[in-house]
Amino acid sequence: MEQNSIMLIHPDDQSRRTAEIMRRFNDVFQxxxxxxxxxxVAEDCVIENTMPAPNGARHAGREACVGLWSAIASEPGTRFDLEETFVAGERATIRWRYWPADGNSIRGVNLMRVADGQIVEAMGYVKG
Known part of the structure; x- marks a missing residue:
């Protein structure tokens, strides 16, 4: 786990609430x-990601989103290094580096949106 990750938070109450949700979300993977x-995760959450190539996949609903993220978070021999989390209002951007068990790394970013204290949208992109 990278110890020097940065969290930048816009100075308002909504941003602070979103930052706390993002901290708890990132802890899942750390x-x-x-x-x-x-x-x-909200009941109507939607994840759009880049796999499988070339167009990625869309995962809709709490069960699908929790299932996808649970599988990623619990994958043996992997880790995420958080590089930066930026929060403004209900939106957050998380820059990360993922280390699969094979030792190679992948850089990516998640664009997140929170409403009513839960994640409602996550769009993931990777450097390819």
């Missing part, structure tokens, strides 16, 4: 413990 996900 600690390989997806147990907090059901409480963080």
């Amino acid at each position: 600690n390989h413990d997806p147990s907090a996900l059901p409480g963080l």
